Amino acid sequence: MSETSARDILRPELGDFFAEIVRNEEVAAYVYRMILLINDKAGTPYPAPLPGQFVNVYLNDAGRLLPRPISACDWSNERLTLVFGAVGAGTRQMAAYAEGTRLRVGAPEGCGFDTGAARGMNRAILVGGGLGAAPLLLLADALRGYGSCAVRAVLGFGSEPFLLREFEERCDEVFVATDDGSAGFHGNAADLLKELSVSGGDSLFACGPAPMLRVLSRFAGGQGIPLQVSLEERMGCGYGACLGCACTVAGAEETALRRRVCRDGPVFNGSEVIWDV
Amino acid sequence: MSDEPYLGVAFCGLTFNNPVFTASGTFSARESGRFYDFAKLGAVTTKGVSARPWLGNNTPRIAETRSGMLNAIGLENPGADRFIAEELPFIREYIGDSGARVIVNVAGHDADEYREAAEKLDGADVDMLELNISCPNIREGGLAFGADPRMAAEVTRVVRRVARKPLIVKLTPNVTDITEIARAVESEGADALSLINTLVGMSIDADRRAPLLANVSGGLSGPAIKPVALHMVYRTVRAVRIPVIGMGGIMSGVDAAEFLMAGASAVAVGTASLIKPSAPLDICAELETFMAERGYANVASLSLGTN
Numbered sequence: 001m002s003e004t005s006a007r008d009i010l011r012p013e014l015g016d017f018f019a020e021i022v023r024n025e026e027v028a029a030y031v032y033r034m035i036l037l038i039n040d041k042a043g044t045p046y047p048a049p050l051p052g053q054f055v056n057v058y059l060n061d062a063g064r065l066l067p068r069p070i071s072a073c074d075w076s077n078e079r080l081t082l083v084f085g086a087v088g089a090g091t092r093q094m095a096a097y098a099e100g101t102r103l104r105v106g107a108p109e110g111c112g113f114d115t116g117a118a119r120g121m122n123r124a125i126l127v128g129g130g131l132g133a134a135p136l137l138l139l140a141d142a143l144r145g146y147g148s149c150a151v152r153a154v155l156g157f158g159s160e161p162f163l164l165r166e167f168e169e170r171c172d173e174v175f176v177a178t179d180d181g182s183a184g185f186h187g188n189a190a191d192l193l194k195e196l197s198v199s200g201g202d203s204l205f206a207c208g209p210a211p212m213l214r215v216l217s218r219f220a221g222g223q224g225i226p227l228q229v230s231l232e233e234r235m236g237c238g239y240g241a242c243l244g245c246a247c248t249v250a251g252a253e254e255t256a257l258r259r260r261v262c263r264d265g266p267v268f269n270g271s272e273v274i275w276d277v
Numbered sequence: 278m279s280d281e282p283y284l285g286v287a288f289c290g291l292t293f294n295n296p297v298f299t300a301s302g303t304f305s306a307r308e309s310g311r312f313y314d315f316a317k318l319g320a321v322t323t324k325g326v327s328a329r330p331w332l333g334n335n336t337p338r339i340a341e342t343r344s345g346m347l348n349a350i351g352l353e354n355p356g357a358d359r360f361i362a363e364e365l366p367f368i369r370e371y372i373g374d375s376g377a378r379v380i381v382n383v384a385g386h387d388a389d390e391y392r393e394a395a396e397k398l399d400g401a402d403v404d405m406l407e408l409n410i411s412c413p414n415i416r417e418g419g420l421a422f423g424a425d426p427r428m429a430a431e432v433t434r435v436v437r438r439v440a441r442k443p444l445i446v447k448l449t450p451n452v453t454d455i456t457e458i459a460r461a462v463e464s465e466g467a468d469a470l471s472l473i474n475t476l477v478g479m480s481i482d483a484d485r486r487a488p489l490l491a492n493v494s495g496g497l498s499g500p501a502i503k504p505v506a507l508h509m510v511y512r513t514v515r516a517v518r519i520p521v522i523g524m525g526g527i528m529s530g531v532d533a534a535e536f537l538m539a540g541a542s543a544v545a546v547g548t549a550s551l552i553k554p555s556a557p558l559d560i561c562a563e564l565e566t567f568m569a570e571r572g573y574a575n576v577a578s579l580s581l582g583t584n
């Protein structure tokens with residue numbers, strides 16, 4: 001049994017919070033930045049999200065019940081910034097919410113990036129594909145405090161970049177790629193990363209579409225460079241109870257093991273993920 | 278308004294602090310326990326446990342549907358040995374002497390596997406076994422047993438022989454006449470029934486022109502299925518003598534009251550707890566408020582009566 005007693009896990013302050021949308025604006029085609037002011041709950045302030053953690057957003061819609069997991073993109077003064085794509089019915093609804101709308105949100109969930117992995121490294125390279133850039137901003141913020149470690153962002157977009165100014169403020173270097181070549185490098189973030197080359201002493205942190213993460217994990221493995229990836233999966237509960245969000249990792253003796261993206265992740269070591277299940 | 282209502286119930290030789298339980302597969306002691314004090318529930322029901330570990334299905338395992346959801350987890354679980362060594366002591370330590378009961382949901386691919394799992398789990402520190410012969414998400418076992426009166430009776434008989442603890446059999450709604458299955462398992466010694474499990478369905482991703490779930494089909498749960506569940510509980514209660522635990526789309530205290538009115542001895546909350554982690558306890562509090570406001574002194578007084 002664990003060192004903490006069973007009763008120690010009870011933390012009702014983790015329950016739902018109510019948030020007010022103080023800003024909701026389109027920052028690129030179909031990409032929205034929503035700023036939430038989150039109310040204290042019975043005197044308990046909303047916990048500050050760690051880089052790579054996500055928030056369960058519940059819609060004001062009795063027909064669409066499941067939480068939408070959205071990464072914490074930025075945080076200051078009780079204000080949580082989410083950057084999301086209006087890709088389906090639920091996120092389109094979120095895009096349409098007026099300022100002043102109240103939403104139910106969960107406390108930050110999941111195991112985020114291990115920023116300690118950048119300690120003693122020469123350089124942290126953050127690789128974002130599309131909306132995968134969102135969680136990397138809070139990560140850049142945290143890594144900035146690591147003194148000697150330089151932070152480079154390599155960001156790929158479909159056509160229209162977003163969050164660039166925010167990344168430029170927080171990173172030593174920012175490189176941009178677009179699929180259509182309209183800005184920066186013509187190609188995706190993984191191609192650009194290879195172009196820029198990496199070296200020992202680098203540490204990679206990535207979020208984006210699964211095919212990109214798979215390519216990166218092969219690349220990082222080949223170069224012997226540590227890589228952390230933030231995964232996506234369709235969720236039921238978003239807090240670890242339903243086993244809906246399984247991913248597969250390598251266990252001892254070539255066994256495959258299931259992990260929960262929402263609770264054991266969403267961040268995993270690139271080397272442990274089995275991509276072709 | 279008179280005195281506070283009394284929420285305690287008793288059946289199968291056990292007492293329960295209240296008639297609100299968790300539904301199998303939607304509760305995890307370590308995770309749900311972060312959000313609410315589950316020792317205050319009448320009982321907690323675990324995820325399905327099989328004799329050996331199962332990896333479950335590939336993803337996507339979840340699809341949202343109008344006022345409901347489909348799941349095709351495929352009964353991923355660590356197996357009975359690890360459940361008994363790691364999960365059960367944690368649940369027991371948490372609930373202490375609160376009086377909350379522990380029901381373990383039992384899974385298998387064939388009668389032998391059900392027997393083996395039931396044997397191990399019956400010997401462990403659980404209060405009741407819930408035989409899951411109604412999971413739509415595994416290729417063999419599960420639904421195959423629950424949809425056929427002869428096979429349902431057979432697996433109940435096999436498990437009954439090794440189980441000393443009270444045995445609940447969990448029924449599927451994917452049948453022509455649920456009361457026929459209910460009577461078949463009652464005659465083989467089931468002590469109680471749970472219903473309903475999920476309704477088989479599917480989603481198609483029109484953008485990708487492909488089934489959304491990796492398993493193609495999944496089990497529908499949530500408010501969308503409540504009228505079906507309520508009617509099946511209502512009919513089954515009137516067809517058997519053993520107690521019925523009612524579930525399917527319960528989202529509020531009033532929903533819970535409706536199942537108790539239909540004649541259920543207790544209710545279980547599933548999908549609601551995925552949408553609001555503390556739902557089972559919130560629903561219990563709402564039920565108490567409902568009963569107090571309407572002057573129901575106890576749970577039995579909610580029932581419509583069976584004649």
Ligand SMILES: Cc1cc2nc3c(=O)[nH]c(=O)nc-3n(C[C@H](O)[C@H](O)[C@H](O)COP(=O)(O)OP(=O)(O)OC[C@H]3O[C@@H](n4cnc5c(N)ncnc54)[C@H](O)[C@@H]3O)c2cc1C
Pocket residue numbers: 054066067068069070071072083084085086087088089090091092131134135231232233234235261266340341
């Ligand atoms: C840990 C994590 C962090 C995420 N962070 C962000 C972010 O910062 N910004 C952002 O734009 N997107 C993010 N996503 C993806 C985002 O959750 C989906 O785009 C969103 O749920 C789609 O909802 P919808 O209602 O528009 O789509 P619909 O297709 O209408 O949704 C139906 C159901 O499927 C689920 N779903 C659909 N697509 C996805 C997906 N790609 N991943 C997970 N669930 C999905 C929905 O949550 C919902 O339950 C994240 C996903 C995960 C798992």
Ligand SMILES: Cc1cc2nc3c(=O)[nH]c(=O)nc-3n(C[C@H](O)[C@H](O)[C@H](O)COP(=O)(O)O)c2cc1C
Pocket residue numbers: 236242244300301302303323324325348350352382409412447473474475497498499500502524525526527545546547548549
């Ligand atoms: C994610 C999920 C997992 C489930 N797993 C199990 C299970 O392991 N065993 C079982 O008997 N029922 C399982 N069920 C069925 C529920 O226990 C319940 O019977 C059904 O969902 C209807 O209730 P609800 O509408 O309140 O969810 C599961 C349901 C869901 C949504």
Ligand code: FES
Pocket residue numbers: 234235236237238239240241242243244245246260261262263
């Ligand atoms: S979504 Fe329920 S366990 Fe991860």
